[in-house]
Amino acid sequence: MKRKPVVICCSVLLALILVLAIVFVALYFTVFRPRAPHVVATVVSSTFTQFEVTSFPPKVNMSLGVDVTVKNPNYAAFRYGDVVTELTYYGSPVGQSVVLAGEVGARTTQTVGGTVVVQADKVVFTPQFVQELASKLLDLPDFMLPFQTRTTVAGKAVVLGTFKIRASSAVTCSITTYPLKQETISDCTSTVNVG
CATH class of the missing domain: 1.20.5 (Single alpha-helices involved in coiled-coils or other helix-helix interfaces)
Known part of the structure; x- marks a missing residue:
């Protein structure tokens, strides 16, 4: 019994x-399932402080403003490392911007911005720059500079103090700038890796 x-x-x-x-x-x-953050990069400005094609070598001073928006859908803060934006011209690195590490609160969206200063000497002394310039001598307003940016964000969210989700996102943008028109056109794609 x-x-x-x-x-x-x-x-x-x-x-x-x-x-x-x-x-x-x-x-x-x-409710608490860890989800990958959504990352979007946007080229918000291009500034040309100098653009002279009549001198030798040609002089180009420019910078690109890139905003990276991180949307955190989790019920926990997403802590990310340094946000690095790399700029290339026909595959050659010509600039970089680093935004220091931070945190995006639970279920919020945050935008971090950085300015990439173009290393003009690396652009001007490439064969592609000379070819582009020579082909547009008669129509200088249509002279363009094609760039590529790659922005990476990596971090983790800790849910209920136990479950960790690691996520990284890379945003690649094709940027076409028209220095004499002061115009910039960009097209971006994003990839996310979780785990």
């Missing part, structure tokens, strides 16, 4: 543990 209360107590305890486990798993896969 003494075993019956122990069996009932153990059965109730086991049932309670099972119910809590089911609730915890359901909450994890619905």
